[in-house]
Amino acid sequence: MTQGLDWIARSGARAKGRRPAFFDEPAVDRLYSLSLALMAEQSATRERLDTVERLLEAGGSLNRQDIEDYAPDRTAGEERGEDTRAFIARVMRGFQQEVEAMEQPDPPILDIVEELSVR
Amino acid sequence: MTQNLPPPYTALARHPMMPRTRHDEAARFNFLTHFNRYISGTLGRGNQLAYESRVLPTFRAEHGRDPVHRNEIRDAMNRDGFHRTWSALKRNAMEMRQMNGRQTVLRQLDALDALARQFNEHSGQLELDPRVQQPRYQTCVDIHCQPGGYHGEERPGDVTVGANYDVGLFATTGGALGALNDGGGQAVVAWAKANRPGWSPQRILDIGCTIGHNAVPIAQGFPDAEVIAIDTAGASLRYGAARAAGLGVRNIRFVQADGEDLSRFPDNHFDWVQTTMFLHELSAASMPRILAEAWRVLKPGGLMLHVEQPQYGPDMPLFEQFMRDWDAFNNNEPFWSAMHGVSMTDVMEEAGFAREDQFSVGVRAVADPSVFPPSPDGGAEDYGRAAIWNAYGAWKAAPAQELAA
Numbered sequence: 001m002t003q004g005l006d007w008i009a010r011s012g013a014r015a016k017g018r019r020p021a022f023f024d025e026p027a028v029d030r031l032y033s034l035s036l037a038l039m040a041e042q043s044a045t046r047e048r049l050d051t052v053e054r055l056l057e058a059g060g061s062l063n064r065q066d067i068e069d070y071a072p073d074r075t076a077g078e079e080r081g082e083d084t085r086a087f088i089a090r091v092m093r094g095f096q097q098e099v100e101a102m103e104q105p106d107p108p109i110l111d112i113v114e115e116l117s118v119r
Numbered sequence: 120m121t122q123n124l125p126p127p128y129t130a131l132a133r134h135p136m137m138p139r140t141r142h143d144e145a146a147r148f149n150f151l152t153h154f155n156r157y158i159s160g161t162l163g164r165g166n167q168l169a170y171e172s173r174v175l176p177t178f179r180a181e182h183g184r185d186p187v188h189r190n191e192i193r194d195a196m197n198r199d200g201f202h203r204t205w206s207a208l209k210r211n212a213m214e215m216r217q218m219n220g221r222q223t224v225l226r227q228l229d230a231l232d233a234l235a236r237q238f239n240e241h242s243g244q245l246e247l248d249p250r251v252q253q254p255r256y257q258t259c260v261d262i263h264c265q266p267g268g269y270h271g272e273e274r275p276g277d278v279t280v281g282a283n284y285d286v287g288l289f290a291t292t293g294g295a296l297g298a299l300n301d302g303g304g305q306a307v308v309a310w311a312k313a314n315r316p317g318w319s320p321q322r323i324l325d326i327g328c329t330i331g332h333n334a335v336p337i338a339q340g341f342p343d344a345e346v347i348a349i350d351t352a353g354a355s356l357r358y359g360a361a362r363a364a365g366l367g368v369r370n371i372r373f374v375q376a377d378g379e380d381l382s383r384f385p386d387n388h389f390d391w392v393q394t395t396m397f398l399h400e401l402s403a404a405s406m407p408r409i410l411a412e413a414w415r416v417l418k419p420g421g422l423m424l425h426v427e428q429p430q431y432g433p434d435m436p437l438f439e440q441f442m443r444d445w446d447a448f449n450n451n452e453p454f455w456s457a458m459h460g461v462s463m464t465d466v467m468e469e470a471g472f473a474r475e476d477q478f479s480v481g482v483r484a485v486a487d488p489s490v491f492p493p494s495p496d497g498g499a500e501d502y503g504r505a506a507i508w509n510a511y512g513a514w515k516a517a518p519a520q521e522l523a524a
Contacts, residue, residue: 017260
């Protein structure tokens with residue numbers, strides 16, 4: 001590890017330049033940062049698990065350096081890429097469906113309830 | 120099924136200076152690569168939908184007319200819930216890319232610094248000049264949210280900012296720049312060879328080279344040429360020179376210099392002066408001075424070429440201009456908006472290039488398509504980030520042509 005500087009503390013250095021506030025409540029901006037960081041960590045953990053599974057399947061045992069050195073071949077790379085895509089689609093469903101709703105807007109459900117309630 | 124999947128991070132070439140990634144560091148870049156594509160593709164079209172379905176109708180109701188400038192669209196969209204959400208996602212993805220890159224680099228900085236020193240002491244390809252001042256446009260904010268910009272140091276003589284730039288560019292561009300992040304430079308070489316077959320430039324100047332990822336392919340494409348790559352940021356040059364030496368490319372030198380003052384070079388010195396994704400990181404005051412210097416040092420008959428994102432121009436819809444402007448206000452690219460708003464033809468004419476000697480051409484990153492699929496374009500294009508550019512160029516008039524004109 002790097003000597004003479006706290007590499008973990010320095011890795012989070014803020015970029016100079018005032019950050020835009022995207023939401024009226026600053027806590028919402030913080031929550032977005034938190035949720036997305038957790039999402040990335042979950043994705044990396046899933047990928048690591050996939051690596052462990054593949055190494056075990058291929059060799060029956062593993063050591064940790066094999067995990068660090070693992071580079072998927074083309075087929076494995078595509079399978080993992082598709083897994084990541086599907087993972088993102090699951091987590092981001094609410095945002096994606098908001099887009100879909102703008103594309104094909106529906107009337108309020110109350111309107112439908114009333115429509116179907118009269119003979 | 121697998122259409123348009125970005126390649127895994129491990130497809131990048133591990134040249135000697137490239138920071139080594141652990142499994143999870145590569146996996147985080149993989150996530151960000153996919154996530155960036157998701158934001159620009161699946162969610163990106165929501166911006167236009169929100170604009171058309173509610174933001175524009177509200178604007179019309181308030182003003183009794185359509186917006187006449189991209190800034191009016193920006194003000195209106197910045198009040199829209201969907202656009203705010205989308206911007207928050209995109210900004211965070213940029214910040215996470217920086218954090219992951221910096222963790223990767225900083226934990227192994229001792230080894231990277233030592234290796235860079237070793238390469239640079241032996242290669243003779245690095246020439247630093249501590250008298251060069253960092254221009255205001257580089258120090259006022261950290262460009263594209265890269266902590267330390269191109270010039271900052273974690274300790275004297277380190278390579279952090281250059282190494283972080285190289286290690287994470289993949290995630291921002293979705294792998295579209297190829298195994299060495301050099302698809303832009305390769306595109307320029309392919310264009311030059313196709314358009315001027317047999318041309319063998321002897322002296323080439325790349326201004327604003329940062330880590331040389333677009334200058335090195337020019338040196339490789341023209342091995343008989345001598346390439347001088349300049350930048351004001353010594354921290355990036357230290358990494359760039361070591362990176363080039365590690366790749367075994369010897370006909371390039373990295374020189375710390377400011378493009379506004381090229382007095383170290385005589386008039387009519389270079390056969391080719393190149394900038395790649397550089398002009399938008401300057402300022403309205405510095406850009407014309409740099410272009411005028413570029414014209415001065417260029418030989419008659421020589422090539423000036425600037426690779427940039429497309430200029431806005433009157434034919435580009437205001438909504439697209441607004442989308443392309445996002446980085447100016449949300450990703451610390453403060454000159455982006457004004458730069459893309461001017462006519463490059465006028466700017467280059469002012470620098471000395473006659474209108475009739477100018478041209479513009481579309482270029483796409485050149486990368487091995489079997490491993491690195493091209494950037495999505497059309498509806499899924501990530502405005503301002505896709506590896507699809509315009510090149511604004513001119514062949515400097517030879518004296519005989521000037522007499523004839």
